[in-house]
Amino acid sequence: IIASFQSKSLAGKHVLITAGPTFEPIDPVRGITNLSSGKMGYAIAQAAWEAGAKVTLISGPTALAQPYGVQRVNVQTAQQMHDAVMSALKAQVQDVFIAVAAVADWRVANASDQKIKKTSDSDTPQLEFAQNPDILALVAALPNAPYCVGFAAESENLLQYGAAKRIKKNIPLLVGNIGHHTFGKDDNELVLFDAHGHAELGRADKQTLATKLVSELAIRLKN
Numbered sequence: 001i002i003a004s005f006q007s008k009s010l011a012g013k014h015v016l017i018t019a020g021p022t023f024e025p026i027d028p029v030r031g032i033t034n035l036s037s038g039k040m041g042y043a044i045a046q047a048a049w050e051a052g053a054k055v056t057l058i059s060g061p062t063a064l065a066q067p068y069g070v071q072r073v074n075v076q077t078a079q080q081m082h083d084a085v086m087s088a089l090k091a092q093v094q095d096v097f098i099a100v101a102a103v104a105d106w107r108v109a110n111a112s113d114q115k116i117k118k119t120s121d122s123d124t125p126q127l128e129f130a131q132n133p134d135i136l137a138l139v140a141a142l143p144n145a146p147y148c149v150g151f152a153a154e155s156e157n158l159l160q161y162g163a164a165k166r167i168k169k170n171i172p173l174l175v176g177n178i179g180h181h182t183f184g185k186d187d188n189e190l191v192l193f194d195a196h197g198h199a200e201l202g203r204a205d206k207q208t209l210a211t212k213l214v215s216e217l218a219i220r221l222k223n
């Protein structure tokens, strides 16, 4: 009975989330992407909605169903994801930004307008790359920035790299995936990095971890 009178932990909060991979075109039929399935970001979007938040999800290409109650904007490239995030911030003051997307660090600078044709065995296309905007770092640097949460998928030295990445991006909370077995999987193991150090959330399915992460987030927003 008491519980029914308690407000939900993110009631009234606006939460903006990026999820999934990005797709960077090489030509009209080819591109560069990565193994992110979007499952962790979508699970967090669902958990935040269940905790009472108004959720906007900026999603790269995924095969996932729209999370219930969540407003989703579909994008392909990192630049489009950046632009969609900035428009969402313009349209509505956001309390929290959670960058779960596996954003391509580089795009193909010399992408072709037409399909690149195979010519001879020795003649291969030369791709040139340009740096993509670092969406999380740009949002964290805004005046009146929302509370920013980053993700890090490292292949080694997670405790060291995670702590360093949180400081480099200048964000209060960074979530590290333990091991490199998260991409496409239903379960995961997370470790939280904040100004006090790190804490492990343990191994569980992504929806359970998302609910735990939302609780941890709500505690930090209150403090």
Ligand code: CTP
Residues within 6 Å of the ligand: 018, 078, 099, 100, 101, 102, 103, 104, 105, 132, 133, 134, 135, 136, 137, 149, 150, 151, 152, 153, 165
């Ligand atoms: N991120 C982002 N925009 C980018 C690159 C990364 O918003 N262009 C966000 C990711 O969504 C994630 C965090 O930044 O929340 C960390 O991403 P990661 O790739 O681990 O960090 P990088 O700074 O790109 O470092 P590196 O890839 O060299 O490890």
Ligand code: CA
Residues within 6 Å of the ligand: 103, 104, 105
């Ligand atoms: Ca990166």
